[in-house]
Amino acid sequence: MSDKSSTTTLWGRIPLWQKILAGLALGILAGALMGEDASVFKPIGDIFISAIKMLIVPLVFSTLVVGITAMRDPQKMGRIGARTIVLYLITTAFAISIGLLASWIFQPGVGLDMSFESGMEAKEAPSLVEILVGLVPQNPIDALASGNILQIIVFAIGLGISLTLIGEKGEPVVRIFESFAEAMYKLTSIVMAFAPFGVFGLIAHVAGSYGLEVLLPLAKVIGVAYLASILHVLVVYTGLLALIGKLNPLRYLQGILDALVVAYSSASSSGTLPVSIRCAQKNLGVSEGVAGFVLPVGATINMDGTAIYQGVVAVFIAQLLGVDLSLMDYGMIIVTGTLASIGTAGVPGAGLVMLSIVMAQIGLPLEAIAVIAGIDRILDMARTSVNVAGDLMVTTLVGKSEGELDETIYNAPGKS
Numbered sequence: 001m002s003d004k005s006s007t008t009t010l011w012g013r014i015p016l017w018q019k020i021l022a023g024l025a026l027g028i029l030a031g032a033l034m035g036e037d038a039s040v041f042k043p044i045g046d047i048f049i050s051a052i053k054m055l056i057v058p059l060v061f062s063t064l065v066v067g068i069t070a071m072r073d074p075q076k077m078g079r080i081g082a083r084t085i086v087l088y089l090i091t092t093a094f095a096i097s098i099g100l101l102a103s104w105i106f107q108p109g110v111g112l113d114m115s116f117e118s119g120m121e122a123k124e125a126p127s128l129v130e131i132l133v134g135l136v137p138q139n140p141i142d143a144l145a146s147g148n149i150l151q152i153i154v155f156a157i158g159l160g161i162s163l164t165l166i167g168e169k170g171e172p173v174v175r176i177f178e179s180f181a182e183a184m185y186k187l188t189s190i191v192m193a194f195a196p197f198g199v200f201g202l203i204a205h206v207a208g209s210y211g212l213e214v215l216l217p218l219a220k221v222i223g224v225a226y227l228a229s230i231l232h233v234l235v236v237y238t239g240l241l242a243l244i245g246k247l248n249p250l251r252y253l254q255g256i257l258d259a260l261v262v263a264y265s266s267a268s269s270s271g272t273l274p275v276s277i278r279c280a281q282k283n284l285g286v287s288e289g290v291a292g293f294v295l296p297v298g299a300t301i302n303m304d305g306t307a308i309y310q311g312v313v314a315v316f317i318a319q320l321l322g323v324d325l326s327l328m329d330y331g332m333i334i335v336t337g338t339l340a341s342i343g344t345a346g347v348p349g350a351g352l353v354m355l356s357i358v359m360a361q362i363g364l365p366l367e368a369i370a371v372i373a374g375i376d377r378i379l380d381m382a383r384t385s386v387n388v389a390g391d392l393m394v395t396t397l398v399g400k401s402e403g404e405l406d407e408t409i410y411n412a413p414g415k416s
């Protein structure tokens with residue numbers, strides 16, 4: 001699917017994903033050449049991020065209401081919910097195991113001598129009861145105003161089901177939501193036209209602020225985290241799509257590119273949500289109902305990249321301090337890392353704070369987190385991309401399993 005307009009200018013004829021990639025490459029170049037001066041471009045990136053964030057609440061709310069009224073089947077909704085949660089949990093456990101394995105094989109912390117000092121407090125993982133109680137909004141307007149995605153989802157599902165149940169009487173409201181959702185898709189396209197510049201501004205700033213002197217000593221742990229992330233996407237995600245979904249994984253990789261680059265440059269999976277929803281519907285052919293439910297839930301609770309990172313960094317720090325981890329410790333990291341990743345908010349830097357849960361669990365000093373805090377953004381960009389790729393993979397699989405995936409769109413060669 002492509003945004004074909006009547007324009008014949010060269011700019012109009014280049015597919016959006018190519019322009020976004022060019023923005024990324026030029027941003028890195030500008031950062032490398034200009035160093036800290038590249039921060040002059042940061043406001044362009046900030047405007048872009050604010051513009052996408054502006055879309056999140058109205059887009060998620062209207063898409064979900066429309067999607068649910070179109071499905072007309074509350075039972076199907078329950079099935080979709082169960083499949084989504086199971087797939088999210090399984091892929092996260094896989095992710096953290098891959099992270100552990102990568103650090104165990106490549107030993108990025110062995111032989112490294114780094115000092116650290118910082119006063120960090122351990123965070124507490126949220127309890128299951130707390131999460132469940134917090135799902136129901138006392139005031140939906142408050143949930144919308146504060147952008148509490150899980151509460152917005154609960155209200156939208158309730159409203160969508162009720163509109164279906166009252167039949168004809170619900171029609172006018174459904175039509176208003178349909179028209180509103182359509183307008184939000186259009187607005188997303190308009191904001192995305194600005195993405196190449198936004199990505200350029202964000203990346204130029206990041207590339208310009210990290211000199212080689214801070215990156216080089218930690219090059220090995222950065223390399224291991226990136227390698228584990230890439231492997232997870234290329235092996236686990238594409239494998240699941242091919243084996244369970246019987247789908248061509250290359251089309252998936254091609255279809256999620258816009259979302260990947262925005263995730264990479266913004267380091268926020270919540271912020272990337274509107275782009276993910278657009279990719280899911282426009283490039284992968286997932287229905288409104290499935291995309292509108294599975295993706296916002298994923299952006300809130302499914303953080304495979306964060307899980308990989310926790311595995312890699314926990315083992316890295318243990319190696320750095322010469323602490324031997326037992327099999328029991330590894331098991332602990334998998335369990336607490338999965339929970340901690342669920343509790344991680346989809347905003348920049350959240351994973352670093354949640355790392356303290358895993359560290360405390362296996363008795364490592366929290367101060368050691370300071371070693372990687374300085375380069376966390378570089379790791380954050382990779383983990384956010386995996387977080388978003390994972391959400392889109394599960395969305396595709398759930399869509400396929402529920403007959404909510406248009407394979408003509410999925411298999412179409414030209415994307416965005």
Ligand code: ASP
Nearest residue numbers: 268269306346347350351
């Ligand atoms: N920045 C990540 C995200 O938005 C969360 C994290 O810091 O791990 O998905």
